[in-house]
Amino acid sequence: MTAVRPDIAPKQAPEATRFPTGFVWGAATAAYQVEGAAAEDGRTPSIWDTFSHTPGKVHNGDTGDIAADHYHRFRDDVALMKQLGLKAYRFSISWSRVQPTGRGPAVERGLDFYRKLVDELLEADIAPVATLYHWDLPQELEDAGGWPQRVTTDRFADYAAIMAGALGDRVATWTTFNEPWCSAFLGYGSGVHAPGRTEPAAALRAAHHLNLAHGRAIEVLRDQLPAGAQTSVTLNLHQVRPLTASAADADAARRIDAVGNRIFTGPMLRGEYPEDLLADTAHLVDWSKLVQDGDLAAISRPVDVLGVNYYTPTLVSLPEKGESGSGNDVHGASAFSPWPGSEHVAFHLAEGKERTAMNWSIDPDGLYHLLMDVTRDHPGLPLMVTENGAAFDDYVSPEGRVEDPERIAYLHGHLDAVQRAVADGADVRGYFLWSLMDNFEWAYGYSKRFGTVYVDYASQRRIPKASAHWYSDVIRRHALPSAGLS
Numbered sequence: 001m002t003a004v005r006p007d008i009a010p011k012q013a014p015e016a017t018r019f020p021t022g023f024v025w026g027a028a029t030a031a032y033q034v035e036g037a038a039a040e041d042g043r044t045p046s047i048w049d050t051f052s053h054t055p056g057k058v059h060n061g062d063t064g065d066i067a068a069d070h071y072h073r074f075r076d077d078v079a080l081m082k083q084l085g086l087k088a089y090r091f092s093i094s095w096s097r098v099q100p101t102g103r104g105p106a107v108e109r110g111l112d113f114y115r116k117l118v119d120e121l122l123e124a125d126i127a128p129v130a131t132l133y134h135w136d137l138p139q140e141l142e143d144a145g146g147w148p149q150r151v152t153t154d155r156f157a158d159y160a161a162i163m164a165g166a167l168g169d170r171v172a173t174w175t176t177f178n179e180p181w182c183s184a185f186l187g188y189g190s191g192v193h194a195p196g197r198t199e200p201a202a203a204l205r206a207a208h209h210l211n212l213a214h215g216r217a218i219e220v221l222r223d224q225l226p227a228g229a230q231t232s233v234t235l236n237l238h239q240v241r242p243l244t245a246s247a248a249d250a251d252a253a254r255r256i257d258a259v260g261n262r263i264f265t266g267p268m269l270r271g272e273y274p275e276d277l278l279a280d281t282a283h284l285v286d287w288s289k290l291v292q293d294g295d296l297a298a299i300s301r302p303v304d305v306l307g308v309n310y311y312t313p314t315l316v317s318l319p320e321k322g323e324s325g326s327g328n329d330v331h332g333a334s335a336f337s338p339w340p341g342s343e344h345v346a347f348h349l350a351e352g353k354e355r356t357a358m359n360w361s362i363d364p365d366g367l368y369h370l371l372m373d374v375t376r377d378h379p380g381l382p383l384m385v386t387e388n389g390a391a392f393d394d395y396v397s398p399e400g401r402v403e404d405p406e407r408i409a410y411l412h413g414h415l416d417a418v419q420r421a422v423a424d425g426a427d428v429r430g431y432f433l434w435s436l437m438d439n440f441e442w443a444y445g446y447s448k449r450f451g452t453v454y455v456d457y458a459s460q461r462r463i464p465k466a467s468a469h470w471y472s473d474v475i476r477r478h479a480l481p482s483a484g485l486s
């Protein structure tokens with residue numbers, strides 16, 4: 001392991017740039033992206049195993065079979081987190097590792113992995129933050145219909161109970177879902193994610209059932225967790241902007257806000273689906289049948305904190321009739337739209353902005369506005385930035401270093417945006433960098449590196465990038481550097 005490098009240590013920060021007392025500093029990963037050990041200790045395939053093993057679905061035919069081998073190397077990884085000074089680690093649980101068929105009794109060997117991981121974290125004084133679901137539905141449940149089927153919410157509530165029973169005494173912060181928008185609309189709409197279905201009506205049904213499963217899991221967690229444990233959900237809220245000031249583009253922004261954001265925040269935080277969403281999608285689903293009595297009360301059970309993930313804003317327009325719609329949607333190329341009911345909206349990349357290796361424009365103000373918009377719409381709701389970060393084309397220098405000044409600049413800009421939002425009244429409790437280490441970036445396979453720690457996949461060697469040392473110093477000082485790098 002490399003020691004913290006003095007040459008990139010920030011200068012002493014003035015008092016004004018310090019983060020609030022208790023602000024949590026973390027990094028995040030997800031089970032399928034880092035664990036590997038895909039067929040060990042009783043684990044069975046999830047939809048991502050099936051999808052990644054299907055030719056043509058993932059860049060280069062990459063799979064998560066080995067990934068970053070976190071399953072075997074978690075102790076070293078926790079030691080590295082400790083060395084970097086992380087205060088919290090956000091990980092997800094592989095459902096098919098602990099309950100291989102998605103129903104019935106748990107497999108102790110699978111639970112043991114998470115028990116050991118959590119113990120190791122607590123030993124290192126790093127708070128475990130567990131996400132129950134980060135996109136990897138057990139394949140057997142997809143074979144039975146997947147998220148478009150209501151019965152999957154029963155299975156999820158059972159699984160939540162198993163995990164609360166196994167780890168509830170040691171994990172203080174629980175997240176039901178990570179980015180349910182991606183599960184519903186990339187998984188069942190555009191099909192660029194597992195299970196790769198392209199059925200707009202099924203995508204909307206999936207969204208409702210993900211909402212319901214969230215609410216049911218919150219009830220289970222609240223019943224089983226000790227008082228003081230925190231419950232949450234993480235949403236990738238789209239910071240939607242109209243391309244021009246025209247009424248047509250304002251309508252495009254409204255539509256994408258409805259099916260990108262308010263389809264989740266409406267029922268979860270207000271106990272209702274937005275009327276405009278219901279109207280925009282009425283030709284696809286009969287909402288009066290889909291949403292049953294008691295669903296909205298279940299979905300709107302209060303959470304203690306809302307996780308928000310942010311990478312880049314979403315710039316939209318409504319083309320004239322006859323013009324093509326899709327444009328530059330950052331959610332991947334597909335002949336099928338992930339925006340049911342609003343397939344005609346066009347997506348754009350902002351001019352004049354720098355881009356990451358994902359071709360996403362770098363726009364820290366988007367994070368500031370997102371935090372302020374949620375604060376305005378849901379006053380008093382504590383927020384946590386549960387993912388933020390960037391992929392760049394990192395490489396190891398002949399001296400064995402990974403210099404990633406673009407990532408440092410990205411993180412600096414976005415942490416500054418968090419600070420501005422806090423100063424302006426947003427109750428932001430913490431920040432999790434995506435990602436702790438390079439990993440399987442879904443349909444992009446291993447071609448995109450989001451880690452602050454470089455992973456040499458051939459040897460599984462970990463090399464903290466310059467940004468990891470920079471982040472480590474930010475954590476230590478609880479403040480951003482006042483004047484760039486020394």
Ligand code: IFM
Pocket residue numbers: 030033179309387434441442450
């Ligand atoms: O890698 C993903 C993560 O799994 C979910 N949020 C976005 C990240 C970058 O694409």
